[in-house]
Amino acid sequence: WRQKSLPSSQIVTLLEKTTYIGASSISLCNQKGGVGKSTTTYHLARAAVLEGLRVIVVDLDPQGNITSSLAKHPVDEDTAGLADVLSNRTKLPISEVTVPGLWDGVDLVPTTGEALPVVRDELVVAGAGRESRLRAALSPIASNYDVCLIDCPPSLDQLTINGLTATDITLIVTHSKLWSANGLARLLSSIDQIRTYYNPTLTIGGIIINQHEARTTSGGHWISELTHEVEQRGLTIFNPPIPKRVAIADSVEASQPLEQWPTPEAAQLADIYTQYLHAIQNHQEEQGNEQNQ
Numbered sequence: 001w002r003q004k005s006l007p008s009s010q011i012v013t014l015l016e017k018t019t020y021i022g023a024s025s026i027s028l029c030n031q032k033g034g035v036g037k038s039t040t041t042y043h044l045a046r047a048a049v050l051e052g053l054r055v056i057v058v059d060l061d062p063q064g065n066i067t068s069s070l071a072k073h074p075v076d077e078d079t080a081g082l083a084d085v086l087s088n089r090t091k092l093p094i095s096e097v098t099v100p101g102l103w104d105g106v107d108l109v110p111t112t113g114e115a116l117p118v119v120r121d122e123l124v125v126a127g128a129g130r131e132s133r134l135r136a137a138l139s140p141i142a143s144n145y146d147v148c149l150i151d152c153p154p155s156l157d158q159l160t161i162n163g164l165t166a167t168d169i170t171l172i173v174t175h176s177k178l179w180s181a182n183g184l185a186r187l188l189s190s191i192d193q194i195r196t197y198y199n200p201t202l203t204i205g206g207i208i209i210n211q212h213e214a215r216t217t218s219g220g221h222w223i224s225e226l227t228h229e230v231e232q233r234g235l236t237i238f239n240p241p242i243p244k245r246v247a248i249a250d251s252v253e254a255s256q257p258l259e260q261w262p263t264p265e266a267a268q269l270a271d272i273y274t275q276y277l278h279a280i281q282n283h284q285e286e287q288g289n290e291q292n293q
Contacts, residue, residue: 023056023142023145023146023148024146024147024148025142025166026147026149026168026169026171026205026280027150027152027163027167027169027170028041028044028149028150028151028152028171028173028208029152029164029170029171029172029173029191030152030154030172030173030174030183031155031160031186031190032154032183033154035154035174035175035210035211036210036211036242036249037061037151037154037173038063038065038066038069038151039210039248039252040173040208040210040273041057041066042070043252043258043273044149044273044277045101045106045147045149046273047270047273048106048146048147048149050259051277052105053147054105054106054144054147055105055106055107055145055147055148055149056106056107056108056141056144056147056148056149057070057106057107057109057151058082058109058134058148058149058151058163059082059108060082060111060116060134060153060159060160060163061152061159062111062116062153062159063153064110064111064112066108067081067110067111067112069252069255070101070106070108071099071100071101071102071108071110072099072100073100075099075110075112076112077112077113079099079112080092080096081097081109081110081111081112082097082109082111082116083111083115083118083119084097084115085097085109085134085137086116086133086137087115088122088126093137093140094109094138094141095140095141097110098141102255103257107145116159123158123159123162124157124158130158131162131198132166133162134150134165138166148167150163150166150167152164156187156190161194161198164191164194164198164199165194165198165199165202168201168202168284168287169204169205169280169283169284170191171208171280172184172204172206173208173210174209174210174226175210175211175212176209176212176213176226176241184226184230188204188233203287204235205236205279205280206235206238206276206279206283207230207235207236207238208238208241208276209223209237209238209241211242211244212241212244213243223241236283238275240275242269243269245265245269247266251266257270258270258273
């Protein structure tokens with residue numbers, strides 16, 4: 001698989017071709033925790049901002065990790081957030097809970113405290129339309145942004161279903177480990193069900209291998225297993241994989257851009273996320289061409 005770069009002007013053009021909720025909507029998912037979904041969301045948001053794109057990040061994970069790292073100012077636990085948008089008891093417009101992100105061009109729909117787990121339980125017993133609440137909430141603001149990134153929780157619950165129903169592209173973030181290979185089939189099956197019942201335009205933009213240890217026997221073996229599984233399904237593994245480097249996580253915890261992190265390879269690591277952003281645009285263009293045929 002060969003990755004070609006696109007000029008920023010062409011990237012914007014590709015983004016504007018999507019007709020789903022307005023912005024190019026991308027969810028990052030895996031039912032397994034600790035694979036780096038929030039970290040990847042953070043760095044993809046930064047890559048998009050550097051391309052001159054307007055970005056909104058939705059923190060759909062009750063842990064609120066992306067909120068802690070990406071909000072320009074600390075978000076108090078009693079601050080209205082995504083839970084107040086999804087709950088039938090409040091139904092706040094998403095524009096009323098959106099807060100500024102770290103950098104010009106990025107906004108954040110935050111999650112703090114224990115409100116989102118309560119709403120998750122509410123969704124379990126809710127009636128028709130529960131799967132589409134996030135999509136409906138995003139629709140009025142979609143034209144304000146070029147990219148919408150949704151950080152899904154580490155589960156296959158109603159929150160993740162909402163995230164996948166609200167997006168045109170999902171990215172699977174995983175490790176080159178045994179349990180990652182075993183869990184991939186279940187996740188792909190769940191995505192197929194969501195495509196069948198809730199979101200027929202949903203596509204898998206690619207598989208991101210995170211924290212890869214290329215020099216270990218285990219890492220080499222399981223990335224081969226994952227590649228075989230993915231290619232059989234006609235999917236793509238993004239190349240290169242994201243190596244296991246302390247700077248990638250430390251820059252997020254410090255709320256700093258990776259390309260400015262004071263290590264020799266930081267800029268090179270940041271470029272991986274820019275390559276991924278371009279790969280997503282290539283995928284989107286291909287999907288658009290198929291739909292127009």
